[in-house]
Amino acid sequence: MINYLYQEQNWQSQLSDLITDPFELLDQLEICSDALLSGAILASKSFKLRVPRAFVGKMRKGDPLDPLLLQVLPHHLELEEHPEFVTDPLGEEAANQLPGVLHKYQSRFLLTLTGACAVHCRYCFRRHFPYQENLPKQDDWPQIKAYIEQNPHINEVILSGGDPLTLSNRKLKLWIERLESLQQVKILRIHSRVPVVIPQRLDTELLEILKSTRLRIIVVIHANHAAELDDQTCAYLEKLSQHGITALNQAVLLKGVNDDAQTLIELSQRLFDARVMPYYLHVLDKVKGAQHFDLSGSKIDEIYHDILAGLPGYLVPKLVREIAGEKNKTPLFGKLTF
Numbered sequence: 434m435i436n437y438l439y440q441e442q443n444w445q446s447q448l449s450d451l452i453t454d455p456f457e458l459l460d461q462l463e464i465c466s467d468a469l470l471s472g473a474i475l476a477s478k479s480f481k482l483r484v485p486r487a488f489v490g491k492m493r494k495g496d497p498l499d500p501l502l503l504q505v506l507p508h509h510l511e512l513e514e515h516p517e518f519v520t521d522p523l524g525e526e527a528a529n530q531l532p533g534v535l536h537k538y539q540s541r542f543l544l545t546l547t548g549a550c551a552v553h554c555r556y557c558f559r560r561h562f563p564y565q566e567n568l569p570k571q572d573d574w575p576q577i578k579a580y581i582e583q584n585p586h587i588n589e590v591i592l593s594g595g596d597p598l599t600l601s602n603r604k605l606k607l608w609i610e611r612l613e614s615l616q617q618v619k620i621l622r623i624h625s626r627v628p629v630v631i632p633q634r635l636d637t638e639l640l641e642i643l644k645s646t647r648l649r650i651i652v653v654i655h656a657n658h659a660a661e662l663d664d665q666t667c668a669y670l671e672k673l674s675q676h677g678i679t680a681l682n683q684a685v686l687l688k689g690v691n692d693d694a695q696t697l698i699e700l701s702q703r704l705f706d707a708r709v710m711p712y713y714l715h716v717l718d719k720v721k722g723a724q725h726f727d728l729s730g731s732k733i734d735e736i737y738h739d740i741l742a743g744l745p746g747y748l749v750p751k752l753v754r755e756i757a758g759e760k761n762k763t764p765l766f767g768k769l770t771f
């Protein structure tokens with residue numbers, strides 16, 4: 434098993450040895466299809482293929498419809514134009530207050546410290562976001578500090594993506610020390626897909642850093658399917674709660690990946706095994722290139738009703754959509770929003 438080979442490698446070497454070549458990915462999975470390969474090569478020109486080998490190890494060999502593969506393999510359908518699917522569906526460029534700062538909701542804001550991700554998710558709403566022009570520079574901290582102080586409602590900072598857990602422990606520690614020096618900041622939230630795609634990222638050093646700060650730490654991981662959470666991954670995820678960290682999951686509802694209630698019920702149950710609570714189930718953002726993952730409102734409604742019936746309340750993720758200009762994520766259940 435590919436997985437076994439990477440089990441013992443540290444996260445830094447896994448991160449520097451990602452699969453970026455569509456041919457290599459399909460070859461590893463023993464999938465032989467010229468159509469898939471040529472589509473992948475074309476679509477990867479605008480948003481590159483990027484996937485850790487350990488994540489590929491969780492995919493089924495020989496199955497072009499594997500739900501993990503569909504999340505990362507570039508597809509020719511991404512190139513189709515659709516008027517509703519645009520490059521900045523959430524109007525984030527307009528909400529950018531300072532380099533790296535995205536403040537839309539009252540008590541909390543997103544701080545982007547890197548544009549890099551360990552994996553490129555094809556449905557990502559940030560796939561067209563101009564990160565590199567928009568990261569804080571080494572000496573931008575005084576400006577960010579002043580911004581927080583001018584906004585007394587802020588009590589939580591969210592490290593977001595890119596993926597903050599692609600940063601070194603040293604850099605994360607530096608930012609945690611900066612943020613905890615401000616008394617008004619009580620909570621640090623880390624949104625990351627790395628614990629799912631390279632679980633070894635949750636190393637002892639990082640866990641100790643997160644345990645030793647005054648700040649309350651929340652780690653929001655991102656898994657869309659129970660197959661992403663094998664035993665080894667769950668063992669690492671469990672370390673979060675063992676270190677006093679609140680662990681939550683956000684998922685995106687994706688056609689072909691997790692668009693049936695049973696799959697989502699199993700995801701919630703598996704998360705709970707790893708002591709991670711389901712938080713959000715996002716409806717797909719209408720980003721250019723992701724239209725083939727979209728589901729109809731009535732289908733979403735049906736799936737969500739079945740999840741509600743199939744799970745205890747505490748394992749039901751909140752169904753939400755992000756609407757540009759709103760003061761919070763918009764809950765969809767029970768609303769005639771579709």
Ligand SMILES: *Cc1c(COP(=O)(O)O)cnc(C)c1O
Pocket residue numbers: 535536537538541542543591755761762
């Ligand atoms: C999603 C998001 C948050 C966090 O929202 P919660 O509902 O607190 O999880 C904060 N800021 C922005 C810009 C977001 O998109």
Ligand code: SF4
Pocket residue numbers: 550551552553554557558559594595596626
């Ligand atoms: S920001 Fe998150 S969803 Fe988007 S590509 Fe990176 S890891 Fe995937």
